[in-house]
Amino acid sequence: MNEFTFERATLPQQAIAAGAKSPTAQLGATVRYIAGGTNLVDLMKLNVERPQQVVDINGLPLDKIEKLPGGGLRIGALVRNSDLARDPIVVRDYAVLSQALLSGASPQLRNMATTGGNLLQRTRCVYFRDTAHACNKRNPGSGCDAMDGYHRTLAILGTSDSCIATNPSDMNVALTALEATIQVQGVGGERTIPIAEFFLLPGSTPQRETVLQPGDLITRVTLPAPAPGSRSVYLKLRDREAYEFALASAAVVATVKGGTVSRVRVALGGVGTRPWRSTEAEAALAGKPVSSASFRAAAEAALRDASPRTGNAFKVELSKRCLVRALTLATTQA
Amino acid sequence: MAAHFTDLLDQQQESPAAGAAPDTSPDVTPKNSDAQPQREESSGLLSHRVTRRSFLSQAGAAGVLATAPPLLAAAEAVPDPAAAHHDETAARPTVPVTLNVNGEDHHLQLDARTTLLDCLRENLNMPGTKKGCDHGQCGACTVHVNGRRVNSCLSFAMMHAGDKITTIEGLGTPEKMHPMQAAFVEHDAYQCGYCTSGQIMSAVAALKEGFGPTDDDVKHAVYGNICRCGAYTNIVAAVQQARKQI
Numbered sequence: 001m002n003e004f005t006f007e008r009a010t011l012p013q014q015a016i017a018a019g020a021k022s023p024t025a026q027l028g029a030t031v032r033y034i035a036g037g038t039n040l041v042d043l044m045k046l047n048v049e050r051p052q053q054v055v056d057i058n059g060l061p062l063d064k065i066e067k068l069p070g071g072g073l074r075i076g077a078l079v080r081n082s083d084l085a086r087d088p089i090v091v092r093d094y095a096v097l098s099q100a101l102l103s104g105a106s107p108q109l110r111n112m113a114t115t116g117g118n119l120l121q122r123t124r125c126v127y128f129r130d131t132a133h134a135c136n137k138r139n140p141g142s143g144c145d146a147m148d149g150y151h152r153t154l155a156i157l158g159t160s161d162s163c164i165a166t167n168p169s170d171m172n173v174a175l176t177a178l179e180a181t182i183q184v185q186g187v188g189g190e191r192t193i194p195i196a197e198f199f200l201l202p203g204s205t206p207q208r209e210t211v212l213q214p215g216d217l218i219t220r221v222t223l224p225a226p227a228p229g230s231r232s233v234y235l236k237l238r239d240r241e242a243y244e245f246a247l248a249s250a251a252v253v254a255t256v257k258g259g260t261v262s263r264v265r266v267a268l269g270g271v272g273t274r275p276w277r278s279t280e281a282e283a284a285l286a287g288k289p290v291s292s293a294s295f296r297a298a299a300e301a302a303l304r305d306a307s308p309r310t311g312n313a314f315k316v317e318l319s320k321r322c323l324v325r326a327l328t329l330a331t332t333q334a
Numbered sequence: 335m336a337a338h339f340t341d342l343l344d345q346q347q348e349s350p351a352a353g354a355a356p357d358t359s360p361d362v363t364p365k366n367s368d369a370q371p372q373r374e375e376s377s378g379l380l381s382h383r384v385t386r387r388s389f390l391s392q393a394g395a396a397g398v399l400a401t402a403p404p405l406l407a408a409a410e411a412v413p414d415p416a417a418a419h420h421d422e423t424a425a426r427p428t429v430p431v432t433l434n435v436n437g438e439d440h441h442l443q444l445d446a447r448t449t450l451l452d453c454l455r456e457n458l459n460m461p462g463t464k465k466g467c468d469h470g471q472c473g474a475c476t477v478h479v480n481g482r483r484v485n486s487c488l489s490f491a492m493m494h495a496g497d498k499i500t501t502i503e504g505l506g507t508p509e510k511m512h513p514m515q516a517a518f519v520e521h522d523a524y525q526c527g528y529c530t531s532g533q534i535m536s537a538v539a540a541l542k543e544g545f546g547p548t549d550d551d552v553k554h555a556v557y558g559n560i561c562r563c564g565a566y567t568n569i570v571a572a573v574q575q576a577r578k579q580i
Contacts, residue, residue, distance in 0.1 A: 006490070
């Protein structure tokens with residue numbers, strides 16, 4: 001691990017001023033905020049992250065969950081994953097988020113990890129995490145050892161010739177299905193970013209993962225008021241029952257009226273280079289009867305553009321079945 | 335030579351294995367693991383309790399490893415102890431921080447890169463917390479920060495000024511075990527013992543968080559702690575017993 005200077009911020013402006021000195025907020029950032037540290041310290045030990053300055057933001061007043069007058073929910077960026085998962089309003093009104101959080105990591109990690117940190121969680125691709133290997137995300141232009149190497153856990157949607165790394169977060173998939181917005185404070189002031197616009201596709205610049213600029217500090221994540229009559233489910237499929245990332249997952253928020261799907265939001269995890277909102281599946285389901293045939297057709301639509309490689313081709317069918325099962329669970333009366 | 339040193343280790347008392355307190359017998363200086371033991375004039379025997387940790391530390395400094403028996407020399411070459419210490423004595427920038435561990439304040443000067451885990455084990459000489467994977471994937475390093483379980487390997491020590499940190503050493507002692515420790519002993523809930531302190535710290539914190547009554551509920555509550563020896567069945571039994579007493 002490289003040496004670095006360590007500072008504590010007590011006000012957001014202090015953190016932002018420090019962060020703004022970095023030439024980038026993406027890979028290669030010279031200044032990093034630390035909250036839970038569960039991803040940053042891990043990557044610093046691997047020398048994938050080498051900030052010269054680490055700013056501890058745990059003291060910032062961003063750790064509340066507040067119900068908003070319009071019925072939405074505002075979540076502070078420093079709320080710990082475990083607290084968010086257990087919050088009574090989240091459990092009741094945004095069950096998919098609670099389920100997604102509880103399916104991830106471990107109790108210890110959830111006690112440390114924060115909303116903001118989980119949003120920025122990096123890929124688990126073994127070549128990204130190993131500086132001895134070629135990785136366009138970590139070292140632009142150096143190549144991608146995953147393409148013809150070990151890519152069982154990597155993406156089949158949103159890939160490019162440069163990168164097939166999966167976004168590994170469960171929380172992000174749930175937030176995507178819930179159409180969350182992300183509040184960011186930066187050198188230019190405050191702004192709100194819909195989650196659909198927050199994450200970037202790798203394209204020819206896989207080192208750029210989000211729209212964040214130097215100095216940007218995620219302050220809150222806001223959920224809209226729950227859709228009336230909706231039920232939500234997160235289903236995660238993986239090699240073992242716990243303590244493992246998703247091979248395929250699905251977050252579904254569905255409203256059923258008279259046996260038909262009147263409103264649905266679908267996001268897929270474990271298969272995309274970013275949390276994968278599937279408007280294709282949603283369009284295929286709108287107004288359709290609640291049936292396995294409808295669900296299967298939606299799943300086919302969702303995975304139509306999949307670009308699998310030999311080592312992860314199984315994910316195409318797995319992801320379809322995952323979505324069908326999630327839709328079934330979300331639309332079946334308990 | 336080999337026989338002599340083996341006998342010395344065998345003569346010492348072994349502390350109970352259940353993640354209990356490490357080598358803190360009164361005549362070993364707790365803050366300096368390189369402290370030279372006192373030698374009896376006549377016999378040359380070490381007069382204080384020798385542990386694996388103090389033996390290796392003292393042996394390295396005295397160059398004893400260089401005269402190790404043929405079996406050891408046949409293995410990979412032993413580095414020259416003097417050379418091995420060279421880099422560690424080079425000056426590195428350090429920062430002051432006060433950490434509260436098991437109710438006691440410690441004023442430290444730390445390299446900013448020091449994780450809470452390394453601080454506990456190396457700077458504070460509390461090796462009860464173990465380094466399994468060092469990447470948050472095994473749970474062996476589990477401690478309590480303000481009563482909540484965390485992986486100490488993924489946190490910088492600097493970040494914990496003002497926090498109340500509890501380690502296995504603060505949970506109980508061989509003489510006065512925490513009910514969870516006692517249950518682990520009773521149910522033989524460990525084999526090599528390396529995951530054990532993490533298992534115990536995790537289970538104690540999990541009870542505070544609350545979980546369901548079945549064995550499956552227990553497993554789900556502590557799945558962030560893995561055990562290569564496979565002592566899971568007994569670990570679950572120990573937790574199921576201890577939860578009735580806590």
